[in-house]
Amino acid sequence: DQSNPPETRPPAEKSATPAGSSSMERKLINDARAYLRSLAQLRGRNVEWAEQAVSEAASLSAQEALQQKVIDVIAVNVPELLTQIDGRSVTVAGETRQLTTGKLAIEVLKPDWRNQLLALIAHPMVAYVLMLIGVYGLFFELSNPGMAAPGVLGGICLLLALFAFQVLPINYTGLALLLLGLTFMVAEAFAPSFGILGLGGIAAFVAGSLLLWDETGPGYEVPLGLIMGFALASAVILLGLATLMLRQRHRPVVSGQEQLLGAIGVVTDEEAGWARVHSESWRIHAQQPLFRGERVQVTGRKGLTLFVQSLDSASIKEELPS
Numbered sequence: 347d348q349s350n351p352p353e354t355r356p357p358a359e360k361s362a363t364p365a366g367s368s369s370m371e372r373k374l375i376n377d378a379r380a381y382l383r384s385l386a387q388l389r390g391r392n393v394e395w396a397e398q399a400v401s402e403a404a405s406l407s408a409q410e411a412l413q414q415k416v417i418d419v420i421a422v423n424v425p426e427l428l429t430q431i432d433g434r435s436v437t438v439a440g441e442t443r444q445l446t447t448g449k450l451a452i453e454v455l456k457p458d459w460r461n462q463l464l465a466l467i468a469h470p471m472v473a474y475v476l477m478l479i480g481v482y483g484l485f486f487e488l489s490n491p492g493m494a495a496p497g498v499l500g501g502i503c504l505l506l507a508l509f510a511f512q513v514l515p516i517n518y519t520g521l522a523l524l525l526l527g528l529t530f531m532v533a534e535a536f537a538p539s540f541g542i543l544g545l546g547g548i549a550a551f552v553a554g555s556l557l558l559w560d561e562t563g564p565g566y567e568v569p570l571g572l573i574m575g576f577a578l579a580s581a582v583i584l585l586g587l588a589t590l591m592l593r594q595r596h597r598p599v600v601s602g603q604e605q606l607l608g609a610i611g612v613v614t615d616e617e618a619g620w621a622r623v624h625s626e627s628w629r630i631h632a633q634q635p636l637f638r639g640e641r642v643q644v645t646g647r648k649g650l651t652l653f654v655q656s657l658d659s660a661s662i663k664e665e666l667p668s
Contacts, residue, residue, distance in 0.1 A: 375400060375401065378400045379396075379397050379400045379401060382396040382397065382399065382400060383396055383397055388437075390415070391415055391416060392414045392415045392416050395414055395416055396416075408420050418431075418434075419431060424452055425452065428447040428448065428450055428452075429447075429448055431445050431447055432445060432446065432447045432448035433445065433446075433448075467506055467509065467510050468509075468510045468513050468514060469510075470514060470559060470566050470567075470568065471568055471569070471572070472510070473506075473507050473510030473511060473514060474507075474555070474558065474568050474572075475572075476503045476504070476506050476507040476510065477503070477504065477507035477511075477524075478528075478576055479499070479500065479503040480500045480501065480502075480503035480504025480505075480506075480507055481500070481504065481525075481528045481532075482496075482500065483496040483497060483498075483499045483500020483501070483503060483504075484496070484497060484500040484501065484504065485500075485532050486500075487500060488532075489536070514559070515559060515560035515566070516558065516559065516560065517557050517558055517559060517560045519557060520553075520554045520555070520556070520557030520558040520559070521554065521558060522554070523550045523551075523553050523554030523557065524550070524551060524554030524555055524558060525554070526547075526550045526554070527546075527547045527548065527549070527550030527551030527552075527553075527554055528547065528551060529547070530543045530544070530546050530547025530550060531543070531544055531547035531548065531551070531580050531584060532547075533547075534547060534584055534587075541584075541588065544581075544584040544588075547580070548577050548580055548581055548584075551576070551577060551580065552573060552574075552577050555568055555573040555576075556568075556573070606623065606624070606644050606647055606652065607644055607645070607646070607647075608643060608644060609623050609624055609643070609644045610623075610641060610642070610643055610644075610657065611623035611624075611628070611630075611641070611642050611643075611644065611652075611654065612639060612640070612641055612642070613630070613636045613637065613638050613639060613640045613641075613642060614627065614638065615638065616635070616636050616637050616638050616640075619631065619636075621642055621652070621654065623644060623652065628650070628651075628652045629650060629651045629652070630642065630651070630652050630653075630654045631651055631652070631653055631654070632653070632654050632655060632656065633655070634655075634656060636654075636656060640656055640657075640658050641656070641657040641658055642654035642655060642656055642657060643655055643657050
């Protein structure tokens with residue numbers, strides 16, 4: 347038997363009429379209509395409305411449902427429901443049984459903190475955010491080894507998200523697109539591709555987020571604003587990294603052989619052929635005689651020897667401190 351609180355109205359679903367739908371959809375709708383019609387006949391309910399509920403997505407208020415024999419009673423709470431159905435007869439497994447519910451004790455079982463925590467983690471939106479935090483945490487840890495905190499937080503969040511995905515109706519195509527998009531964005535940070543990987547990653551990320559859940563009922567949608575927010579944040583991060591890399595390309599070289607070319611030094615020992623360049627002592631070779639204290643410019647390098655040329659128009663001798 348069924349009951350509804352007074353003055354409530356079940357929400358109307360999207361029209362399920364088979365007009366214009368595929369043959370498989372029409373078959374499923376007709377099967378549902380036949381099943382509900384047989385149930386209504388078995389329970390003595392309104393057969394016509396049962397069919398309309400499937401084919402036309404019909405809905406009724408609580409009072410209308412009671413008047414049209416769609417439900418048996420209306421109760422505002424569990425004690426009132428038990429009182430109203432006391433003494434009624436129901437058919438179970440082909441046997442008629444009488445309900446004795448008037449003096450039943452009501453025991454409410456509340457979930458403990460552990461079940462409440464697991465239910466929170468398994469919420470679709472929470473699982474989605476945990477996965478993103480996990481991936482970004484590992485990304486920052488890999489890009490800045492030794493920080494520890496992003497890696498620890500990212501690993502924990504990623505494992506919690508994987509636990510939630512085990513109990514949620516995940517669309518694995520959407521999950522694969524989501525992970526592929528995040529992988530492309532991480533690859534863009536380590537191997538710049540002029541934005542191709544980054545843009546492709548953001549597109550795959552958004553598509554995967556929209557296709558992530560198999561169920562389309564209430565509670566399974568990830569808000570579009572949240573998806574766009576993470577996509578925008580990813581785009582800003584990628585843009586910032588690209589800007590930093592472009593600046594690095596235009597900065598002068600500060601290490602390696604290239605940073606010695608064109609460097610200015612001072613001769614420290616003209617007989618042995620030594621000069622101080624970038625606060626380091628280097629053996630030098632020049633086409634013309636050099637004198638101690640003379641400024642020279644590096645023109646090449648071979649092994650540990652620098653090729654230099656004089657910058658002074660006239661040879662200047664000066665005593666350098668030993």
